[in-house]
Amino acid sequence: MCCPPGAGRSSYSPRTRTTPSGASSCGRSRAVADVPRRTVALSALALGLTACSAPAAIERNDAGSQPVPASSPSPTDASTTTTAAPAPSSASAAPTAAQTAAGRFTAAASPASALVVVNKRRPLAPVDFVPELTRPNVVLATSGEGALLNPATAHAAEAMFAAAANAGSPMTLVSGYRSYGTQSATYNAWVAREGQAMADVASARPGYSEHQTGWAFDIGDAGGACALHPCFKDTPAARWAAAHAWEFGFIVRYPWMFHETTGYYYEPWHLRYIGVEAAAAMRAAGANTLEDFLGLPAAPTY
Ligand SMILES: [Zn+2]
Numbered sequence: 001m002c003c004p005p006g007a008g009r010s011s012y013s014p015r016t017r018t019t020p021s022g023a024s025s026c027g028r029s030r031a032v033a034d035v036p037r038r039t040v041a042l043s044a045l046a047l048g049l050t051a052c053s054a055p056a057a058i059e060r061n062d063a064g065s066q067p068v069p070a071s072s073p074s075p076t077d078a079s080t081t082t083t084a085a086p087a088p089s090s091a092s093a094a095p096t097a098a099q100t101a102a103g104r105f106t107a108a109a110s111p112a113s114a115l116v117v118v119n120k121r122r123p124l125a126p127v128d129f130v131p132e133l134t135r136p137n138v139v140l141a142t143s144g145e146g147a148l149l150n151p152a153t154a155h156a157a158e159a160m161f162a163a164a165a166n167a168g169s170p171m172t173l174v175s176g177y178r179s180y181g182t183q184s185a186t187y188n189a190w191v192a193r194e195g196q197a198m199a200d201v202a203s204a205r206p207g208y209s210e211h212q213t214g215w216a217f218d219i220g221d222a223g224g225a226c227a228l229h230p231c232f233k234d235t236p237a238a239r240w241a242a243a244h245a246w247e248f249g250f251i252v253r254y255p256w257m258f259h260e261t262t263g264y265y266y267e268p269w270h271l272r273y274i275g276v277e278a279a280a281a282m283r284a285a286g287a288n289t290l291e292d293f294l295g296l297p298a299a300p301t302y
Contacts, residue, residue: 127207131214150214
């Protein structure tokens with residue numbers, strides 16, 4: 001959930017997936033029934049779009065002063081779910097490690113909880129939720145509201161950034177909190193520029209972005225290379241985060257080739273705080289996504 005045009009370039013291949021609806025988590029969407037999704041997705045990839053995409057002119061405008069749309073997205077049926085529902089694909093199947101782990105950790109409905117799950121089937125409730133916010137003492141590559149996180153996430157980020165720097169892999173905070181108003185403006189700009197279908201691939205709907213919770217942020221490498229592009233995965237900061245972020249309670253929320261579960265293409269820069277205990281359990285369970293870990297259904301589309 002986070003990116004400018006250019007992210008998502010050539011290194012990503014949808015392979016045989018025919019209906020990749022995922023954008024990155026920054027934007028939002030609507031049904032695109034009359035637009036071939038594969039065409040749209042591939043076009044998006046060619047343009048380098050991911051969940052965090054924003055038109056260049058909008059990307060820098062993170063002051064949150066944009067008007068909020070008159071109508072809010074309607075919560076889906078999953079919006080009030082408070083308990084993870086382990087749903088084995090068949091009655092005879094043995095529980096997976098992830099399903100077992102889900103017995104100890106359950107998805108929260110409140111965006112104030114570290115275990116809230118926000119995806120294309122689970123908007124924030126309320127959709128215009130505003131978290132408590134603070135500015136972490138880390139190296140910033142952004143300003144305004146984008147430099148803010150909720151207190152627990154900020155505290156954990158400070159520890160993680162310090163550890164990464166000590167290990168010789170310094171990172172920067174590229175994009176943190178994003179308000180409902182900012183997300184609305186970003187999404188609407190995409191609609192105006194590229195149309196509804198592309199907007200839905202490139203940007204999260206307002207009220208559906210993890211960035212609005214304060215629990216998520218995008219990192220960059222201190223060297224500035226490949227910011228919000230797939231090649232970021234090969235930078236020192238990304239490699240360190242992939243190996244050690246969990247020790248500080250973070251997960252890489254949108255892993256490679258799990259867009260049909262998360263709804264978003266690969267984002268090696270988008271980290272989500274879920275707490276050290278949960279992150280360690282998720283790693284031990286071998287769960288690739290938060291949805292899998294908590295026993296929630298996939299959320300490829302709205
Ligand atoms: Zn993001």
